[in-house]
Amino acid sequence: MARTDTIEVNGFQLYYEERGTGEPLLLLHGGTGAGADWRHVFTTGDPAGFRVIVPDLRGHGHSTNPSKAFTFRQVAADILALLDHLGIQRVKAIGMSAGAKTLLHMATRQPGRIDAMVLVSATPYFPAPVRAAMAQLTVEAFSDAEWAVQRQRHVHGDDQIRMLYEQMRGLKDSHDDMAFTPPLLGTIAARTLVVHGDRDPLYPVELAMELFRSIPQSALWVVPHGGHGPIFGKMAPAFVETALAYLSGVPL
Numbered sequence: 001m002a003r004t005d006t007i008e009v010n011g012f013q014l015y016y017e018e019r020g021t022g023e024p025l026l027l028l029h030g031g032t033g034a035g036a037d038w039r040h041v042f043t044t045g046d047p048a049g050f051r052v053i054v055p056d057l058r059g060h061g062h063s064t065n066p067s068k069a070f071t072f073r074q075v076a077a078d079i080l081a082l083l084d085h086l087g088i089q090r091v092k093a094i095g096m097s098a099g100a101k102t103l104l105h106m107a108t109r110q111p112g113r114i115d116a117m118v119l120v121s122a123t124p125y126f127p128a129p130v131r132a133a134m135a136q137l138t139v140e141a142f143s144d145a146e147w148a149v150q151r152q153r154h155v156h157g158d159d160q161i162r163m164l165y166e167q168m169r170g171l172k173d174s175h176d177d178m179a180f181t182p183p184l185l186g187t188i189a190a191r192t193l194v195v196h197g198d199r200d201p202l203y204p205v206e207l208a209m210e211l212f213r214s215i216p217q218s219a220l221w222v223v224p225h226g227g228h229g230p231i232f233g234k235m236a237p238a239f240v241e242t243a244l245a246y247l248s249g250v251p252l
Contacts, residue, residue: 006062009081010074015062016055016082024091025050025247028079028099030121030229032164034061034153037096041236047244053091055082057098059164062155070167071177072098076105083113092247094118096229104180104188111189118243120195121228123203124180124210126171130202134172139165185214192218193246195239197226219252 002019017035025047027038035054046052057075059065079102083091092115095103100122107114123130139162142150150161171177192215196208205222212220221242223230231239246252 007082007085009085010058010078012058012066012078013064014055014058014078014082016053018086019052019054020046020048020050022049022051024083024086024088025052026079026083026091026093027052027054028093028095028102029054029057029060030097030099031168032060032150032153033096033098036061036153040233041231042240043236047240050092053082053086053088055079057102059160059167061153064156065163068163068167070170071174072101073105073177075102076109080106080110080113089113090115092116094120094243094247095122096120096231097122101178104185107188107190107192108180108184111187114190116191116193116247116249118193118195118246119211120231120239121197121200121203122194122211123178123207124185124214125178125207126174127204127207131172133202134169137165137169180214182210182214185211186216188215188217190217191246191249193243194218194220195223195231195243196221197223197228197230199225200228200230202228219246221252 004017006013006015029035029037035056038054056063058078059070090113093103100119103117103119104122154160194208194211196205198205208220212218242252
């Protein structure tokens with residue numbers, strides 16, 4: 001059972017794919033990525049026993065973003081609206097980087113909507129070195145191969161790709177969107193697995209520790225020799241096994 005659809009929500013066209021049957025499982029991709037990226041994690045196919053819901057975040061992939069505005073708070077509102085459209089009151093979820101930031105907003109805004117979640121390469125806030133790195137984001141130095149990859153992900157043309165990178169660069173000036181304090185994180189009701197590479201060049205592992213110490217029902221998996229998004233390639237099988245076990249309530 002598989003279907004694709006595009007719905008009008010919060011002033012833009014939100015594209016999503018829905019596959020399988022069982023418990024709802026929401027998969028949220030990273031910034032400048034797309035929902036199709038999850039095929040590089042679940043390399044043998046969607047996990048059995050789940051109704052997998054895979055959206056393209058606003059402005060990414062097949063989704064549009066006429067406002068050209070992007071905040072993780074707004075993306076969370078978009079995804080909650082998608083769940084409402086699908087009639088899903090409670091969901092399990094995995095989010096990678098931007099997807100994980102979105103889940104933090106969802107889980108603090110409507111704590112009862114998320115039963116369990118896996119946060120990959122998340123952060124409670126943007127440290128200064130990340131803001132400096134964001135300031136360097138540009139498409140100007142893209143090789144032909146890099147343009148080809150981005151054009152395959154994002155179907156609305158080169159202007160869409162440029163907009164995405166401008167939005168990611170603009171996050172360097174954002175201070176109220178990602179501003180999760182321990183008391184706010186303490187309102188999260190979802191069982192939460194924090195997954196973080198010990199060599200993440202963007203978010204030091206200490207930020208994962210902050211999430212782990214602040215979210216009441218949480219566990220922490222620091223991936224040895226893992227960078228940002230340590231769930232692809234040779235790391236994918238171990239991640240899939242561990243994440244699905246955690247979401248299913250199996251002791252790790």
